[in-house]
Every structure is written in structure tokens, then in C-alpha cells.
Amino acid sequence: MGYDWDFGFLVSRVKNGDETYLDWLLQGLFWTLCVALSAWLIALAIGIVVGSARTLRSRWVAGLAEAWVELLRNVPLLVQLLLGYFVVPELLPRELGLWVKQDMPPALTAIICLGLFTSARIAEQTRAGIEGLPAGQRQAALALGLTTTACYVIVLLPQALRRIMPTLTSEFMNIIKNSSVAFAIGVLELTFQARQMQEDSEHGLETYLVVTLLYVACALTANRGMAWIERRTRIPGYLGSSR
Template identity: 35%
Template structure:
């Protein structure tokens, strides 16, 4: 029976590879949040628009994205989209960090579709009388949503948005299929070089679990603060 030892993985190149993968996974999570949240707000507002064509556009986006697996989104952005570019540009794109940008694009579109539904629910939870009062005071429909309704809706939806962030963090692991050097890709690299599969993936499990637990604690905290009882404290 082989002797288990984590020591070889906790220094030198192996540790550097795992830390580099962890940093990229966290970077993908952060970058995706920065781009997915504004897109999710825009899509939610489209779905709440009084004009049918805008509502249809928002609904079409959400259904088109949610009905396709994230794996397919990753492969589409990595293999499909560059084929539409001229040959010279395509060669330059593949010579760069296309894996990271493809993963970022796929994660952004995918995450925004789910976040938009949470935000839409939050907007609908704000009493409609507030929107009517804002319109009576002279605000346009969009200004009333942006200045009066949306800030309250975001506070209401903070816990589910943090839950979506947890899903996003875990979904970054799928970027390994297109060769992005995130945590799972680096773990496979370490395992192939060290022949220590159990130890490698045990460390990766701890890394994913640790970040996930932090996000879970934040979600519970946000839920307490966002509740009526927590808001009065």
C-alpha cells in the first residue's frame, strides 16, 4: 500500500502550480462578477420593461443561456467564436490567453442569466406603490427603477446573489476543458508529475471547500442583515 504524504506538494514547483491555479480561479470569479452583475441588472430591467419587444429580448436571452450546459458555452467561445474572425486575427487570438477570455465570456453570460432572475424577483418584491409614487413625482420609469426600486431590490437579493457567486466559484473548474490554467488544470498537472493523485485532489478539495464556506458564511450573514429583524438592529 503506498504511503500518503502531502509534504512533496507543499513546496517547490508543485505548490507554485497549485497556488497559480487557485489565483486564476479566484481571478475568474472576481472578473466574472464585475461583468455579470451589470449584465444581469440590464437583463432583469429588460424583463420588467413595459414594452413587449424588450421583455421578449430579455426572456429570450435567459432561456437561450439557461437551456445550454455551461460546458457547451465554454467550448463555443473557445472553438466556435474565433472561427468567425479573419485568419490573421484568429491566429493572434489563439497566440494569446484565449482560454482565459473564453472562460470569462462563457461564465459571464451564464452567470448573468441566473442572477437576472434573482434581481427580477427582488424588484418585484419591492411594493409597486413606490414606483407609482416616484412616477407621480416626475421620475421616468427607468429613473424610478434605477434610483428608487433597484437599490432596495439589490439588498433583498443579496443572499441569492451570494449563492450564485458560490455556484460561479465552483463553475470555474469547468474551464479546465479548454485548457485554462485554473485550479483543476493545475491539479491535473501536479498529479501527472508527482503521481500523488489522492494528496493532490485532497488539497484541491480543501481549497474549493474553504472558499465555498467563506461564501456560504457571507450569504448567511447577508440574509440576517437583509431581514427586517436584522435591519432594525
């Protein structure tokens, strides 16, 4: 294959501007991490609440939580993103919609959409974690006179979340990968920069190689970080626990 490999282009200037391609790359990395990490916080908060709600006795609450999960799970993330970007501003009150369209950064739309999308998946895992606990845990908590909220916050969730740490790890790696979809609404993250650099520099293969390696590096870092948290939070006495 007669391709001229040249990674030196990274430090050269872009066609119309003072930045170098390396600047674009670093900007991409920043936005990828920013979108993924912020969305992760939203996803965790909503996912844990919705997942807990699915295990409640109340049919109404459990049904609403199920509808939330099914709705977000059965529409592609890209479509949700486009809905959030093009449709939601039209449904808001006039001034607010105008502000969203003109002044709100697209990254915020991406963070909210990605967060909601992932919340459905975390909800399913949380539910599985709670349902996997022995029934005696809930019964004992209620027998002690704890309210339902206290029962979840003090007894059920601390155990359930620690048991689902491995699936949360892969979900955290997923959210970094999924943040790549944000290119579609013009967020300047890694995938957006990859396409832009490829067009601007005509060094497509080098660009994609570097961007791919950055994604792999993010995934590995996330994996190691989560493994550390996993070790710290492991429940003694369970399989996989060394204590």
C-alpha cells in the same frame, strides 16, 4: 487501504521544470479567483440590466431579455465554453479571429463565458426581486415624475437587490465552483492543476484532498464575506433585520 499518504511531495520539484507542486497549486488558486471574480463583475452588470429589462412594459425589450436568459440557461456551461473557444473566433473578422486564436489568453474566454452564463441566473433573481416589490413603489416613482431609468436606479433596484442578497450569496459561491469548468480550455486554475499534479506526481489522493480543501476555503470565505455585506445592506423593518 494500503495507500501511502505523503503530503511532503508538495514541496518537491515537478518532473520537467524548476517549480514545485506548491507553485502549481498557488497558481491554480490565483487563476480560480481571478476567473471567478472577473466573471462575477460581468455577471452582475449584465444580469442586473437584463433582469430589469424583463420587467419593462415594452414587449420587445422584455422578449429580448427573456431570449437571453433562456438561451444561456439551457445550454451547459461547458458547451458554451467550448463554443466560445472554438467557434466564436471563426465567426469574427479574419484578423480579429486570428488574434483571438493565437494571442488571447484562454482565461479571458473563460471569464466572458462564465460571466455571460451567470448573468442569466442573476437576471432571473433580479427580476424576481423587482417583481416582489409592492406595485406602489413603481407607481409612486413615476407619479413623482421620475423617468423609467431613474425609477429603476433610484427606487426599484436598491430595494430589489438588497432583498435578493441571500440568493446572490449562493450565486457567488456557485461562480467559484463553476470556474472549475475552465480547465477544459486550458486555463491553469485549480481543477486543471489538480489533474496535472495527479498525473505528474502520482500522489492523486493528497492532491485532490488539498485542492478540495482550497475550494471549500474559497466557498467559506465567499460565504462569510457575502454575509457581512448582507448584514450591512439589510433593509430595516424586514424579517431577518435586527434593526
